[in-house]
Amino acid sequence: AGYAYATGWLTPDRLTPQAIIASFQTDFGRHDGYRRNHAKGVCVIGHFDGNGNASPYSRALVFGNLRTPVIGRFAVPGGNPSVADTANPVRSLALQFTLPNGEQWRTGMNSTPVFVVNTPQGFYDNLQASRPLPGTGKPDPAKLQAFFDAHPESAAFRQWVKAHPPSSSFTNTRFYSINAFELVDRNGNSHLARWSVIPQAAYAPLTPEAKAAPDSLQHDLIDQLSHGPARWRLQLQLAQPGDPGNDATKAWPEDRPVIDAGTLTLERAVTQDDGPCRDINFDPTILPQGIRPSDDPLLAARSGAYARSYQLRTSEQAARHAAQGEQP
Numbered sequence: 001a002g003y004a005y006a007t008g009w010l011t012p013d014r015l016t017p018q019a020i021i022a023s024f025q026t027d028f029g030r031h032d033g034y035r036r037n038h039a040k041g042v043c044v045i046g047h048f049d050g051n052g053n054a055s056p057y058s059r060a061l062v063f064g065n066l067r068t069p070v071i072g073r074f075a076v077p078g079g080n081p082s083v084a085d086t087a088n089p090v091r092s093l094a095l096q097f098t099l100p101n102g103e104q105w106r107t108g109m110n111s112t113p114v115f116v117v118n119t120p121q122g123f124y125d126n127l128q129a130s131r132p133l134p135g136t137g138k139p140d141p142a143k144l145q146a147f148f149d150a151h152p153e154s155a156a157f158r159q160w161v162k163a164h165p166p167s168s169s170f171t172n173t174r175f176y177s178i179n180a181f182e183l184v185d186r187n188g189n190s191h192l193a194r195w196s197v198i199p200q201a202a203y204a205p206l207t208p209e210a211k212a213a214p215d216s217l218q219h220d221l222i223d224q225l226s227h228g229p230a231r232w233r234l235q236l237q238l239a240q241p242g243d244p245g246n247d248a249t250k251a252w253p254e255d256r257p258v259i260d261a262g263t264l265t266l267e268r269a270v271t272q273d274d275g276p277c278r279d280i281n282f283d284p285t286i287l288p289q290g291i292r293p294s295d296d297p298l299l300a301a302r303s304g305a306y307a308r309s310y311q312l313r314t315s316e317q318a319a320r321h322a323a324q325g326e327q328p
């Protein structure tokens with residue numbers, strides 16, 4: 001059984017990273033060299049100043065009283081690199097922290113506190129139901145309704161999106177890990193937690209003009225960072241016994257203890273075509289000592305799908321550079 005599981009092709013019905021990536025390509029088209037999801041984005045460079053507050057819960061060096069360099073990427077969902085920035089209400093921020101001992105912490109966060117589904121199969125079903133129809137370019141409403149009926153756990157996500165109109169900028173958006181992780185302290189005890197980054201800039205709604213401009217969020221970001229850095233506080237929310245760590249559709253109650261772990265400062269934006277985020281796979285299971293994945297089944301599925309997407313897009317990039325006679 002182990003052999004069949006490892007090889008995949010002997011178990012064609014198993015939901016593989018290949019099947020998930022093929023489904024993205026059917027929904028959004030194939031765009032060589034780009035991420036198969038969150039294809040449109042921009043690289044950012046900055047740092048994180050830890051303050052020691054999270055050190056009793058996690059022995060990760062990043063939470064000490066020190067500065068850690070960060071490479072990040074703001075993006076919008078979907079596999080189309082030419083989509084309008086505001087076509088989808090969700091935005092993302094991915095970060096790679098490089099710790100003093102060379103370890104890395106990579107995280108990919110979205111601007112909603114919960115996810116639309118809580119299993120890889122649910123995500124696959126959502127991709128299938130969202131497939132654009134050839135005539136309209138829009139999903140079949142009946143298929144979408146059938147998906148929502150079969151996945152009542154998606155209601156919390158839809159209600160949150162309805163109640164929270166998108167903000168005017170990447171820099172006044174809060175981003176959430178959504179998935180839970182285990183913080184591991186110096187004594188080896190683990191603490192179930194989620195994190196988010198909370199913007200220093202106040203919420204303002206997106207204007208109709210910005211909503212209509214295809215690259216408004218990217219242009220706004222580049223303009224803002226040219227005048228000075230943007231900042232977020234990194235907050236850890238600690239679970240209490242009974243809070244599920246394996247259900248990304250369920251927020252934990254608001255009264256759970258939170259730790260202000262430090263400040264994220266982003267200083268510079270660089271295009272993704274030649275910026276330092278291009279060749280990073282923001283796999284959320286790449287974690288330093290002191291942070292471990294929870295038993296959330298989405299994490300392993302994300303890791304597999306991101307690896308497949310990374311393998312495709314980096315080999316396509318290399319082929320393009322070789323055709324142009326350049327070094328990649």
Ligand code: HEM
Pocket residue numbers: 020034035036037038041073074075092093094108109110115119120123176177178179248280281282298301302305306309310313
């Ligand atoms: C089973 C569920 C999921 C699947 C199959 C999936 C799939 C993908 C894929 C294929 C990519 C492109 C990766 C690359 O080429 O580097 C991606 C990017 C991304 N995903 Fe997911 N995703 C899932 C769930 C989530 C969740 C729950 C979140 C939010 C917490 C999330 C946040 C992101 C972000 C932030 C990026 C962009 C990373 C970057 O800027 O490079 N995804 N996703």
